[in-house]
Amino acid sequence: MSTIVANQLTQRFGSELALDSVDLVLDPGEHLAVLGENGAGKTTLLRILATAARPSSGQLLIFGLDATRERGRLRSRIGFVSHSPGHYPALSATENLEFFCTLQGVDRGRVAETLRLVGLGEVAFRPAGLLSRGMQQRLAIARAILHDPKLLVLDEPDASLGSDGADLLAQVMRGKTAVLATHDQAMANRLCQRTMVLRKGRSLGAGTRLRVVR
Amino acid sequence: MTRYTRLAGVAVLLMLVPAALIFFYAPEDYLQGVSQRIFYLHVSSAIAAFTSFGVVLVGSVIYLRNGSLTADRVARAAALVGVVFTTVTLVMGMLWAKPIWGTFWTWDARPTSTLVLWMIYAGYLLLRRLAEPGRQAARWAAIVGIFGFIDVPIVYFSVTWWRTIHPGPVILTDALPPEMLLTFLVTMACTLFLAGVMIAIRYRIEVLMDEAPSPVMAPAAVIAKREPEPAR
């Protein structure tokens, strides 16, 4: 069973067409890179795949379940890293994650090792507001994998990560199905077997390791 | 001439019937004199308003249960018509109060609840105008519609309770002689018909606005979306 089956996904904001009839099939364990200019619709698509937003029209099946009806059941299996991390600045990195452990219903013991995994072991007790942008990004990744989701949806996670960002992402994505939006084609090619290019909300095509020619 | 224009024409012409009855058929009230004649339209407007808001309630509940866009549009249309009739009720109430009680306004249960009603559904309309059109605005407005409808009897009850402790002027309630009753019932029926026609017309407008939102007709929110969000 495919992890994601998306059919004619369309998203309208008023009279603006952010996403236009996008189709997508993703099998378990596959990594898909979504490329495109700013405003092409990457974030819109990823938010729909993460069940953070509903499409105006189209069908979406994730793990065989209808994404618009079964969001509650799906959310424990999806990890989402969005554009804005939304951490609580007054709380430490550890406290932020422990809070989400309670929400996810998972054991708090995982927090320490997850922080180590993403390279935040040193700053585990620093208030999130005092973390650098790159560290906040890592914390967001930690939060997304806390509940061991089978599907990862990552919206430009590499933006501030630094040189070993790609290694971290490779490690995090291993064994999981993943959708990754990025501007960095080299990283896309390294981490993902498949690529999709969006322009003005339309998919220009999805294939294996596309080389985009301007 | 579209059927809506025809319908509107019929509704307006129909209002001439109660008008005739009110001024030429119904007897003048012994105590209140000529100003009592406002009562027919005042109470009819109030009933039309409450009925409209009842429609909003039903539409809101249906929308929340199964996402029916029709229900949402009906709710929107009925809310606007309801606010119009509430305004009419309030104004007529004030015109009636001045010669009878010497003051335009009292904080009695009925005027107070009607004012609160107006504020609630004005809020409903404002929310729809300001929020980005779509599923969320519809959901939120549905919640406002439901809470508002529940709140009004509670406000009415609270103010009545308050009034038993702090009594104020009492609205005269006489038994109505048959001519007055007939006039009132006819007025109410015609007003309700007018309200229904207005809702139908507004519903059609909502359908058109949904199908082809243009920058001219789109609410402020969509236009605002083109502006960049201010950095916080």
Add this chain to the structure above:
Amino acid sequence: MIRSAAVALAVARKDLTSEWRTRELVPALGQFVVLALVIANFGFQIDSRNAATIAPGVLWLALVFAGLVAFGRAFAAEREQSSLEAMLLTPAPAAAIFAGKALAAALLLVVCEAVLLPALSLFFGTPLSLALVAAVLLATVGMAALGCLFAAMVARVRAREVLLPLLTLPLWIPFIVAGGQAVQVAMGADGSYNQALGLLLDFDILFLVLTTLAARFVLDD
């Protein structure tokens, strides 16, 4: 059920901890209510004869405005919005998340009331009794539930500062009517305190149930 309670408490704890560490809201609210009392003194020409008559009104005005600020802030910040989304993407029920935020906002308002009531008693010479405190606390519960529900709605809407009072105040009126009566009696007027308190309790229960049911429509898409 137990998980919902755990979630609600965790959310409330998180909000209160954040507020405690940053101390953004409570000092500002405390200053605000004291200023409101000062303004009332000049606006109403308070003297020893009319103080007890005017004090209840001043109390509610200050409380309403402070409440609008406190509840509005529970959902306002931009960062708050993305964190809210992160919370909603977990299996935690939206109603539990809402309950937690409403609880935290209510407690913050209670802290503000701990400043307001003594200050009112000090400036206006009115008695500060358990009856008064009980009435105010009961009203706060229901007002918090409603205020937070609409605050969650308008957080993502333009002109939210205008829209929040417009939507919330009509629903707060029953609380102000009943609470106003209770406060007046507690300050020496005639009337039935128990009846008023009973009404407040009824309103609290009604609106707590309604807002909990409505929470998931408001928070989640």
